[in-house]
Amino acid sequence: MTSNMATKKIHLFILFLFLFVDQTYGNLSKIEITQVNLECSFAVTIGKKLWLESSKDLWISHNSTVFSTTNSSLAFVGASNFNGQDAIGKFKGKECAWKTKTGLHWITSIKDYGGGVYQFQQTFPDGAKNSNAFGSNGVASTWPSFKVDKSAEEELGFFAWGMDSFGDDGKKFGLWGTNDTKRIASGLDSGPLLLMNKRGDTIVLSHSSQFMVTSASYNLNSNGQGTVSWGILGSIKDIPAHFSSSVIMVFADGPGKALRIWGDNLRGLYGKARKPGPSFQNDYLGYWTDNGAYFYYNTLKNKTYEESLYEVYKYSQKAGIPYRYLQIDSWWYYKSDGRQGVVNWIPQPGYFPSGLLEFSKKTNWQYFAHNRWFSANNVYAKQNGGKYNFVVERDKDIALPQDETFWKDFFYNATQWGLRMYLQDWLTLQFDKMSFTKENITAARTWLLQLDEALQFYGLPTQLCMTPCRTALQVLELKSITNVRVSTDYLLAEQWRIGLTSHFAWNVGVFPNKDNFFSQTIQPGNPFKKKEPYPALHAVVSTLSMSQVAPGDGVGMSNVSLLLRTCNADGLILSPCKPALSVDEQFVRSAFRPGKAGEVTATHSIVSKYRFGIVLAADVPNDSHYQITTDMVDADDGVYWLDGKHSTLNIFSKDYPISVDYTCTKANFCLYHTSPIFKFNGDELILIGETAKFVPMSAKRFSNIRISSEDFRLDIRGSPNEKVIVSIYSKLQKNIDITCILPASGQSTLSFILRNCY
Incomplete structure (x- = not known):
């Protein structure tokens, strides 16, 4: 998919009546501005071939x-x-x-x-x-x-x-x-x-x-x-x-x-950073109640939301699922006409009888709380007896806050009941439905900047949902946004295919999220009568996104071993160093061979200076074939293997690619891992890593690789008393598994020579 850029010429012809300029920029392109007889017309040519002509x-x-x-x-x-x-x-x-x-x-x-x-x-x-x-x-x-x-x-x-x-x-x-x-x-x-x-x-x-x-x-x-x-x-x-x-x-x-x-x-x-700042909801496993989840506008029979979610907590403790936060969706606060705009962003009666703060203390779960657009009848607007200026459009039942102080007061109140992360949804509706945002040239940007300033003030990492492209680009000016939904709701579609749009999110400085999922196919009693045919695929896509891993299972219905493949014993997501992004060939095939692309994404982990690649392929059509090379994964030359089959290692380089074909389906997706080859005292070592995890060499697990003439050492971190099994392939001694029990500090060093940790 690459071209010889030393010989390729890219021309931007700016057609003026009087001007000719010829410039060269490195080995990339020759830029020509040439004289013709049209006023300020121009054409774009690539390699002397016309691509675009101005109207x-x-x-x-x-x-x-x-x-x-x-x-x-x-x-x-x-x-x-x-x-x-x-x-x-x-x-x-x-x-x-x-x-x-x-x-x-x-x-x-x-x-x-x-x-x-x-x-x-x-x-x-x-x-x-x-x-x-x-x-x-x-x-x-x-x-x-x-x-x-x-x-x-x-x-x-x-x-x-x-x-x-x-x-x-x-x-x-x-x-x-x-x-x-x-x-x-x-x-x-x-x-x-x-x-x-x-x-x-x-x-x-x-x-x-x-x-x-x-x-x-x-x-x-x-x-x-x-x-x-x-x-x-x-x-x-x-x-x-x-x-x-x-x-x-x-x-x-x-x-x-x-x-x-x-x-x-x-x-x-x-001035937007390459990566967003730290966010608890991206770093740790959480329990979700979004659209498609078991408890979306649904409780256990004859139980309140507080009682139902406490049953989730008790089950998670018994099963060993380390949930660290709770996502509460739109069901919990007051809305107009049932499920329309926000009237008052506080719990409805009977939902949390003990109060949100008390429930948070009882479970030690932090809150990741959903919000939507404001109703024209909201309690905050001066027009309705509140204290803040709003633009209110009653014919559309929608309103927009105007006061800078509104959002700071709003979030101050919310932090008192335990809000630690914020989710702003329905952004398309807020802009498209309202006349004010579409007619006033500063209204929408001012609204988002005021919201962002208050979120920064209270240190609330934020996710955006239902984000139109204009707001997606506006994220470049918003410092509090850490992640964004790049799929529709889990209920509505097969929405694990996020590799293409993850490029958009990642390149404007936020992590892409695919929403919640069921970790087990059958979830009796779920309100949607939904079955999930590919729970493992949703789990691995979520892990590789660097955003939330968000199960929304019923009580007693989780695939515990699957969820534990995503995180350590403390719930820390063992993610790669950047989101998995679709390879170039997927874009090209999507354009020139619609329906023949499948989903093929790549990412990597970096431990010390070494790069460990990950390739995920699913739903590859029968007549499609991908060749994945080191430059496409941004990984070191070395070897690759299929997840769970590290006894079979293959050379990996530009000349020896990973071959991906129709055998990579949705039910049996292909997850490939790569490792450099380490030279040590006449031996060659391959770091297979923690095979129990989707990302076996996550930098969140392994902090350093130290090689000397005396030993090959790997620094490990995790939870106190956590058991970590690390696989290493030795050319001289074949497959070696070394078991580490982490001390109270949660940090240890693996010694290849000693075959243990200290």
Whole structure:
């Protein structure tokens, strides 16, 4: 899936009347800006082959009128060069000035950072009034705007995120400029776009600022051809003077690499860390009551929620399941009309008769609490006798807080009954249903920034759910968000396939979550009459996500041994060092061979400087075949083996890949592990690791590898008195299992020479 980047040329032609520039950036690309006879038109070519051509029709909306280059009501004024530097780096820029026939100014520009990274920016020096001519599924301005047709000089496929669940609900793929293109989510539902050729060379396009009020609009005919334009949300009423928005475009040889560069640059713009901060719900095993779980709007017969969940606690203690927190979903607080917006975020009568705080003390479980949008009838709004300013839309039964103090007071009260982690759900509905958020250019961003500030103040790690793509990108400005749902609810679909959208989440700096699951196939009495055919697959996907492992079983119905494969004796999830992400070939096959991709993801653990790879493959079609090499896993050369079959070791390198085929099904998924080969005193050692776990060489279990002429040592950590069995393959002595019982400190050192721990 890689190309020879030393010979590949990437050209961005910015077509001005007077300008020619030719630059080279390392071994990556030659950037040419060449003179033609069109005003501020441009084309994108890869390896001298045309991929994208700009649309001639640009427009802006002002005073309920559309000013367009097509009818000359929007006129080109002039162009100029400029240089500068921002958080991405140094750039060379090209700027075009425009003016409507009524005298309104508009400026567009392209910034070229080198290395295949560009930003397109549009600025409104005079602002714009009554700019909502196109409504919420259109855009009030168009920059950039590309033709969608078959003029590309090689066949292109696409992958596009859309709708909610971080774009996973509306993700689409197919052939660019064909009927397939009509399926891409547009307007309110739009998200980042990937274009690729069959070799995997990839362009990523998305907004890079003003995320809550910008969209991509696809205006296509019945054949899937037309234009795609990025711009200000078409329902925004007024655009203030000097307002600007931007779009980033990144090219690289491979979808994964392109998304990584895209994410690196976006996080650089907003000072977002590579990994989110610590979060108890990501680090430890928890019990869940979300949609699809046994106790979602359901209790044991003739028992309260408090009594039912205490039965869960007693069972977990007896069975040895180390749950450390409780996720309480929307069933517990007051809502309008049963299951609508929040009226009062406190427990309903009879749900926890002893009180939430007392239940937390009794179980030693922390709370991970769900919230949703606010009802127009909520008790907090001044309109209803409360003390805070809200925008209230009674016809839609929805409201939005406006006071900065609201969220701080809200979370102060919640921390008094034991809130330690927060879950904000229904983000799509909060934005899409409300007129205020779609018409006011600052409303949605202000709401999220105020929420985030209060969450940071109280140190509440937070998960987002039902997150539309605009809010997914807005996460770049939110510091408290640690993880996001990248699937629909567990009840609603077969939602373990999260590898593609995990790229999106990981590259904007948060962990991807797939929701709760049943760890046992049969759960008698569950309210959905649901059977789970693939509990092990859900468990391993959850573990490899670096987000929550979230069983929602009935009392006495858990597969205890399966759950213990995910964590240590104290409930600490033994995860890899980054989320499992779909390999490049899965993107390409999704676009060019729909239905023939399966799910093939890869990740790794790093202990000391050594990289141990993990590959998960499931539901691979009969005629599909993957070759997984070390660079795709980001692991060291060495050996690989199939989980549970480490007596059979195979050489692993770029020339000796892991071969994945149709034998990797949902019921019998393939979990491969890799290890470097360690040279020690004339022997060759393979660290198989803790075979009882899905991640046998987790850095959360093993902190250091120390090799000397005297010994081969492995530092281990865990719970006091925990039994840890480590497998090592020796070329001279074959398979060796060394058992360690951890002391009160929870730390020990394994000695290969002594065959024990001390």
